Amino acid sequence: MYFIQTLVNGLLLGGYYALIGIGMTMILGIVKLTNLAHGEFVIIGAYMAAVVTSALGIDPILSLVITVPLMFLIGFVLQYVLIGNAMKKGPEPALLVTFGLSIIIMDALRLIFTVNEQSISTPYSTKTFTVLGINISVLNLVLFAISIVSILLLTMFLSRSYVGRAIRATADDAEAAALSGVNIKKVYAIAMGVSMASAAVAGLCIGMKSTFNPTSGGAYLSTAFVVVVIGGMGSIPGTLIAGIVFGLAQVIGGASYGQLISYVMLLLVLVIRPRGILGK
């Protein structure tokens, strides 16, 4: 029974971890940019959700209606104005610009919200129910549902919509896409916007699941990296699988060794299959 309990817990957390990684995998796969500010983006999402929830007194999940479009806009502008220009100078300058962004955001959040831990409380955060002798936390189930819905929406967007097809074409071959009339700069900006929007959802989940402070972005950046590299950059199903693997590692290893296990796993994947489980 303990085994099944662990499996269920890990599986439910898996969606949550995949969600943290999904924004990063898009940027790595499509824009070919290592976004070192992704952890901070997620934390911005968490703070935004916290502010909106407490200001309007609504259910945290409803706050997404405001935070997702807002974050999309921020991402779009950031990429269009700043990161895109740095990318012209090569991959390293772009990487360092995101690095600069991450430390700026970290300190800006610290100035605005102080270093105190915050969290988004929900009525169901401590409730559990039992099915066939297995305890399931309602919160974990909600997080899993949010994650799966977001990932499905993202997949649909990428496979069905015109913009999504343009994005995939650009990811495969930017030059060929440009020749067929795709505006690369805009596509990159949209991809960054979508990545930011997913960071908003991930931030909300983090806020509901645990506490956060302005400096906790680094930990989520590492999580995102691990999930993305294990899954294979740019692969959404791979990210989901990697998220579940990561979630299981967290549940099995506990607070002190969970993180360590996942890092060792990552290094192993890098050695054996550098392109990730489902990478091209």
Added chain:
Amino acid sequence: MLKRKFTPSHVKVLDSPPMLILCIVLAVGLYIGCFAGLISNKAMRYLVQIFLYITMGEMWNLLSGYAGMTSLGQQLYIGLAGYSVAMATSPLFGLPLFGALLLGAGISVVVSLFMSLILFRLEGMYFSIATLVAAEAFCMLFFAWKFVGQGAGMTIRINPYPTLQEICILSMTICVVALALVYGLLRTRVGLGLTAMRDDITSAASVGVNIFSHKLLVYVIAAFFTALAGGIFFVNKGMIYPDSGFGISWTISMVFIAIIGGTGTVSGPIIGAIIYVFLNEKLADYPGWSNIILGTITILVILFLPNGIMGTLQKKLHFEIFSSKRFSFKLKKAAKEK
């Protein structure tokens, strides 16, 4: 208004004897100043930081600027060295300072050799990510390790504890040795290979530069000196805990120093380190704003001065200090291309 037009017809390499003699005089002067106690404690505290940051910045520059390995995890070796020093000099083992520093550097070299097995299979962003994750993994390891005090860290208890003067002389020695080594290395065959790799790694490989061995050499040298500098830094600081040893803030400083000064130049990190140390000291008056200002400066420099201060100056004024080129030479077509 008559504007004198500067026609770039040559690149002047400013490290012929006068420049070298100037450097030696400066170094000897600082040494004598330290030994004779002519330099105030406040100045010495600055100097220690400047020397250590020059060493680290120069090593990062060698990695990223020349060998194309943008490592975000050099703090791995800083933390390892710091903890090695803290453990080896503790009453339990009781090693002297020198032994402990060398031990830390030695451990770092061994770890770097091991890490190279994993890291050198990766390129570009995969490499950067893996270095960052490796440092994080070690951070977690030290968080969980009871003997080193877990999250609370260790106090460094060397007996007898070195004075500021001794630390200053030590850090200066390491800085001078590191600079001399980088300068010397870049002027050898290996240096030519590295410079070729900096400019275009594919062409370098195709004309017979052994990329793997060059990368390995640079990575191990960088680990060694970064570890030495890190060890001394923590001796100066007096204590170490996982976040200070393996924190990403080390990478922030190294990147800042190399970018501001100019990557791919030997003189760049020297200027960068001096600016960084003074800026840091000034920014301490505005708590909370320091990273915002550092980050903004980094982004602005990347966007508008992609070659850094020294790189831009060298391009504009056509000279090179500590160049890997062995002689001044004439430019053939550069003037027309503009």
